[in-house]
Amino acid sequence: MQWKSFDVHKADEVDVLKDFRSKFYIPTTPKGNEKVYLTGNSLGLQPKAVRELLIEELDDWATLGVDGHTHARRQWMPYHELLTEYLAYIAGALPTEVVAMNTLTANLHLLMVSFYRPTKWRYKILCETKAFPSDYYALQSQARFHGYPDAVVEIPTDSHGIISESTLFDFIDAHSDDTALLLMGGVNYYTGQVFDMEKVTHFARERGIVVGWDLAHAVGNVPLKLHDWGVDFAAWCSYKYLNGGPGAVAGIFVHERHHGKELPRFEGWWGHSKATRFQMPHDFEPISTAEAWQLSNPPILSMTPLLASLPMFAEAGWEALRSKSRTLTTLLANGLCELQDAYDADISILTPYENEKSGCQLSVIFQGYGRAMFDHLTQHGVVVDWRYPDVIRMAPVPLYNSFEDIFKTLEIIEKGILIHKK
Numbered sequence: 001m002q003w004k005s006f007d008v009h010k011a012d013e014v015d016v017l018k019d020f021r022s023k024f025y026i027p028t029t030p031k032g033n034e035k036v037y038l039t040g041n042s043l044g045l046q047p048k049a050v051r052e053l054l055i056e057e058l059d060d061w062a063t064l065g066v067d068g069h070t071h072a073r074r075q076w077m078p079y080h081e082l083l084t085e086y087l088a089y090i091a092g093a094l095p096t097e098v099v100a101m102n103t104l105t106a107n108l109h110l111l112m113v114s115f116y117r118p119t120k121w122r123y124k125i126l127c128e129t130k131a132f133p134s135d136y137y138a139l140q141s142q143a144r145f146h147g148y149p150d151a152v153v154e155i156p157t158d159s160h161g162i163i164s165e166s167t168l169f170d171f172i173d174a175h176s177d178d179t180a181l182l183l184m185g186g187v188n189y190y191t192g193q194v195f196d197m198e199k200v201t202h203f204a205r206e207r208g209i210v211v212g213w214d215l216a217h218a219v220g221n222v223p224l225k226l227h228d229w230g231v232d233f234a235a236w237c238s239y240k241y242l243n244g245g246p247g248a249v250a251g252i253f254v255h256e257r258h259h260g261k262e263l264p265r266f267e268g269w270w271g272h273s274k275a276t277r278f279q280m281p282h283d284f285e286p287i288s289t290a291e292a293w294q295l296s297n298p299p300i301l302s303m304t305p306l307l308a309s310l311p312m313f314a315e316a317g318w319e320a321l322r323s324k325s326r327t328l329t330t331l332l333a334n335g336l337c338e339l340q341d342a343y344d345a346d347i348s349i350l351t352p353y354e355n356e357k358s359g360c361q362l363s364v365i366f367q368g369y370g371r372a373m374f375d376h377l378t379q380h381g382v383v384v385d386w387r388y389p390d391v392i393r394m395a396p397v398p399l400y401n402s403f404e405d406i407f408k409t410l411e412i413i414e415k416g417i418l419i420h421k422k
């Protein structure tokens with residue numbers, strides 16, 4: 001099999017991103033061996049630098065108390081601003097268009113307050129079939145809240161959950177007269193399909209539809225150019241590919257064309273002009289950037305990990321990240337195809353991984369194995385996840401996965417196939 005003759009040690013040796021792996025804690029088995037961690041799409045690994053930074057914040061709190069707002073080594077008051085330039089790089093945005101705040105589902109709601117403006121004639125919300133449940137609940141409840149309970153319309157998929165380009169564009173076109181908002185995942189969490197966000201954004205906006213993207217599975221996974229693409233707004237969480245830690249502070253993008261406009265918005269004091277915020281004025285005066293959508297003062301302890309994790313993306317650079325990611329994922333996909341042929345095993349890869357239509361993740365069904373293959377991988381120290389009813393998601397991440405990780409995974413799957421055959 002070709003993957004067996006692939007020189008993984010050489011590939012790891014010449015990997016330009018190889019030094020990043022040692023900047024993360026790799027989970028271990030009870031015996032202390034490193035696991036093969038392919039679940040960075042669900043919870044990214046902990047950068048080793050987080051601990052020291054957190055201790056510094058705890059020390060500043062201990063010694064300074066309230067004075068930490070202005071005198072901590074990293075002032076708490078404008079703490080979120082420390083992340084802006086890194087988020088702008090990752091999102092392909094102007095620094096004024098991004099801000100770290102709250103959590104993903106909360107942000108989707110806040111953004112829909114401003115950007116879902118239904119009228120009697122234009123009220124529909126288009127999303128993908130099988131959108132992430134939290135997104136669907138958010139959309140449905142916004143639709144009901146605005147008095148349009150039937151507004152949410154799902155874009156159909158094929159039997160594997162994939163939406164073809166023609167279906168997508170035909171569907172948007174067919175609904176263009178009465179659709180107010182298109183809000184879908186830029187990368188589908190279940191299938192790993194990457195949508196052509198640029199093309200979809202242009203196509204829908206030309207038809208008078210406001211376009212928002214949920215980028216939970218896209219940020220830190222595929223390069224984004226939200227500003228140039230003309231996206232109206234976007235939101236993401238930071239604990240998946242961004243390695244911000246469980247429940248990390250999320251992020252939003254609001255295109256600059258919407259800054260300083262009269263928009264309905266749920267407001268809080270952190271969205272108020274910084275010049276007059278502490279004069280505690282009676283009337284709200286919004287900051288003229290995406291920061292106007294902030295509600296509260298930043299949660300320092302859950303933002304700190306992002307100070308360690310986000311700079312790594314700019315340091316590594318998108319070109320190297322994407323290139324290694326393509327190689328890892330393609331190697332895994334090719335190995336699975338070879339195993340399928342060699343053992344006549346029924347392995348289907350749902351993810352359209354060719355032609356840039358995937359990021360890190362492959363969603364795979366081992367037909368006839370049920371959960372057995374998942375359990376086998378888990379027992380052998382390969383961390384993947386199981387999505388009801390039969391999908392195993394595996395996501396090699398270019399910052400910390402190695403070529404050896406792919407090799408080990410394929411070997412363990414091969415063993416699993418042989419055991420199952422007996």
Ligand SMILES: *Cc1c(COP(=O)(O)O)cnc(C)c1O
Nearest residue numbers: 103104105132134189214216237
């Ligand atoms: C992970 C994920 C979420 C999770 O939402 P939280 O508000 O962070 O709990 C929501 N939507 C999508 C598409 C996701 O992938």
